[in-house]
Amino acid sequence: MERDLKSIGALSKATNVKVTTIRYYESIGLLAEPERTESGRRVYGKETFERLRFIRHARDLGFEIDAIRELIELQSSEEQDCSHVDGIARRHLTGVRNRIEQLRSLENELERMLDQCRGGKIEQCAIMESLADHEHCISDQHEQLDIRVQPR
């Protein structure tokens, strides 16, 4: 199927994955090394296109690279029962739910903080007090909470 061969740029557009990211996936072994033209440019077939679409979709769902690597390995062992796949997805879902819970308690505390602020000078700002205040300290309640809001 010679007509399906794509340059890296065409593959990028078709999958909505950036060119640099495709090269990155190759460098970490998530994508196989593709064939090259005489001048050394990458050429991709339909298989890579579909694998990349799979990867993109899994990344969109928040699966980590290592989990995707595992899923791809499992893909080739078609005979096996899919409880392993199910387990990976279920673990991930649990992670997502935990994260939502964490963020919800952040949301509550931030709301509480903002409600207390009635304007005025920084010296008496309720938000600043709240941040300096030992009483509301989250880290005393649960040891190492993961707190980053904006990933990537």
Added chain:
Amino acid sequence: MERDLKSIGALSKATNVKVTTIRYYESIGLLAEPERTESGRRVYGKETFERLRFIRHARDLGFEIDAIRELIELQSSEEQDCSHVDGIARRHLTGVRNRIEQLRSLENELERMLDQCRGGKIEQCAIMESLADHEHCISDQHEQLDIRVQPR
């Protein structure tokens, strides 16, 4: 108040911030360079202890280092009105809420995927199909969604 002087280890325990992290905060200018003993060890007073507690609390609430830097600067301009502080917190709250929404839609899609799986072999696994399937592709709907679930 000589009796309040702490070693880096003592400060670490008192604030629940790791020793390496305290040194890191110093290196990025979030904490001032402390005094040293004759042999070169860091010695901290009550001020640093309180600033570090402030930082820790703000980090627990998910504020980024740069936002914390700004909050600390505002702290010293006590005369100013606190609308700037309020703005920082409000922006952050909006970020948290957006993130929760993103994660909820991930949660939904993952649940849907898992519900479809009825066991069996990987070849016909609904989860795998769903991942390979173009139809459910999130990235076609909204361009660059931020998807990492487990930060740090």
Added chain:
DNA sequence: GTTGCTTCTACAGTCGCTGTAGATTGTATC
């Protein structure tokens, strides 16, 4: 004196990319 803990500096590694520099190749237009 010796064991074992803390601290020191300096630097590499984490994750998942993204951006840069400088060179080459390919395509379209004049």
Added chain:
DNA sequence: GATACAATCTACAGCGACTGTAGAAGCAAC
């Protein structure tokens, strides 16, 4: 054929907020 511009190539640095490592030195208790 010349020229302009886009796409691609490699190699490496940078992001954020730390964490971990190596190797040396200091310090306290037995």
